[in-house]
Amino acid sequence: MTSNDATAQDTAPRWDPAAYLARIGWTGERRPDASALRSLHRAHMYGIPFENLEPLGGAAPSLALPDLEAKLVRGGRGGYCYEHNTLLAAALEAFGFGVTRLAARVVLGADGAVRPRTHMLLLVDVPGEPGPYLADVGFGAGGALLEPVPLVADTEFRDAPRRHRLVHRPHRGPLELWVLQAYEDDAWADQYAFTLEPYEAPDFEVINWHIATNPRSPFSHLLYVQRTTPEAHLALSGRHLVETRPDGSRKERELSGHDEIARVLTADFGIAVPEGLELDART
Numbered sequence: 001m002t003s004n005d006a007t008a009q010d011t012a013p014r015w016d017p018a019a020y021l022a023r024i025g026w027t028g029e030r031r032p033d034a035s036a037l038r039s040l041h042r043a044h045m046y047g048i049p050f051e052n053l054e055p056l057g058g059a060a061p062s063l064a065l066p067d068l069e070a071k072l073v074r075g076g077r078g079g080y081c082y083e084h085n086t087l088l089a090a091a092l093e094a095f096g097f098g099v100t101r102l103a104a105r106v107v108l109g110a111d112g113a114v115r116p117r118t119h120m121l122l123l124v125d126v127p128g129e130p131g132p133y134l135a136d137v138g139f140g141a142g143g144a145l146l147e148p149v150p151l152v153a154d155t156e157f158r159d160a161p162r163r164h165r166l167v168h169r170p171h172r173g174p175l176e177l178w179v180l181q182a183y184e185d186d187a188w189a190d191q192y193a194f195t196l197e198p199y200e201a202p203d204f205e206v207i208n209w210h211i212a213t214n215p216r217s218p219f220s221h222l223l224y225v226q227r228t229t230p231e232a233h234l235a236l237s238g239r240h241l242v243e244t245r246p247d248g249s250r251k252e253r254e255l256s257g258h259d260e261i262a263r264v265l266t267a268d269f270g271i272a273v274p275e276g277l278e279l280d281a282r283t
Contacts, residue, residue, distance in 0.1 A: 015065040016073075017094045020087065023047055023073045032096035034126050034133070038147045040095075041135055042159075044088055049078035049269045050140040050226035052212075055219040057277050060212035063205060065090055076272035078227075080219065081120045081138030082208045086201075088137050089122055098125035100132075101204065104194035107179065108141055118207050119192055120199075124148060134166070134180070140226045142233050142244055143182030143191050153178070161246035169193065223261070223279060227269045234268060236261075239280070 021027070024047030028039055054061040061071070061083055068087050071077045078084075089099045103117040121136040135148035147159035149166065156165045163183035171177040175195035181188040211217050218224070225236040233244045239255040241264065255261050258280040265271045265279075273279070 015069040015090065017091055019069065020073050020091055030095050032092075032127050034129055036095065037092070037097065037124060037126060037133060037135070040091065041088070041137060041148050042146050044084070044137045045144070045146055045228050046230065048072055048084065048137075049271055050080060050084070050138065050224070051078040051265075051269070051271055052080050052219045052224045053077070053271075053274060053277060055080075055212035055217070056221070056223055056279075057274070058213070058220070060209045063201070063208060076270070078225070078269075078271055079138075080140060080211075080224075081136075082204050084138030085120045085122055085136065086204070088135065092122070092124060092135075096127070099123070100125075100196075101199045101201075102194050102196065103199045103203070103207070104180075104192040106192045107190040108143065108192065117194075118211055120204055120207075121192075121194065123151065123196065136180075139191065140224055141191065142226075142235065143184055143189060144226075144228070145180075146228070151178070156183075225265060225269055225271070236264065236269070 024043040026040055026043040028036055030036070061079060063082055063086050068083055072079050072083060072087060089101065092099050100123040102121050102123055104119040104121055105115050105117050106119050120138060121134065124133045124135045126133060132151050133148040134151055136145050139145070145159060145164060146162050149157040149159070149164055151166065153166050153168050156163060165181050165188065167179050167181060169177045169179050173195065175197060177193055177195055179193045180191045182191055211219055213220060215221070222238055223236060227234045235242045239261065241253055241255055243251045255264060258278060261279040262273050265273050
């Protein structure tokens with residue numbers, strides 16, 4: 001080993017994949033195949049909640065692996081897309097998968113407006129499979145993928161109880177535009193659009209800072225928390241709490257303020273709320 005190799009090893013981010021697997025309750029065989037990819041993805045979705053407490057408090061969360069481990073794995077916290085998918089990408093690469101980071105424009109709720117590419121997702125190469133899979137454990141919405149889907153257009157995939165498909169859309173550019181759709185309320189609804197242009201870690205450092213600190217970003221002034229379990233999907237936006245069951249039935253209620261929000265985050269979302277964070281100040 002050369003001195004440069006030793007220095008690179010000393011400065012490389014370190015984390016504990018075994019602690020991550022314990023956090024999400026995954027006990028399968030560590031091998032790069034489609035079955036492991038699907039089960040790992042679903043376990044992560046069930047195991048770690050989506051939340052934006054750092055941006056709500058005025059800070060951009062760190063995307064360094066040791067910091068993600070301290071927060072999402074050992075700290076009883078969740079995170080948003082850059083945190084979740086950076087952590088999943090590291091685990092998949094440790095298993096032997098090839099992973100390409102991508103960026104998408106969120107279409108859901110845009111009402112025709114063109115948003116910047118701010119959502120992080122993953123393209124995963126699986127040895128022996130005819131094509132890559134789309135993986136994404138960081139989309140904070142009820143139409144998020146529970147399991148990765150093959151990158152194939154116009155084919156419905158059932159990651160029960162959810163249904164997804166990918167379609168192509170015309171656009172100006174040299175690369176094909178893909179759109180992820182989820183079947184919601186008896187219709188296909190666009191979730192986000194993306195091309196296969198690779199993005200790198202420094203790209204997401206910039207995007208992460210922008211989304212966390214820009215006063216026009218909803219993540220910097222409104223509480224967004226999601227948790228998916230086999231029994232229900234919980235979504236908290238500001239004070240508005242929605243519980244959606246696999247059969248589509250919903251319960252909604254308004255929380256009274258900081259104290260009740262903190263109790264719900266701890267009891268229902270499994271989040272250790274940082275001391276001193278005013279949860280109701282900007283809702």
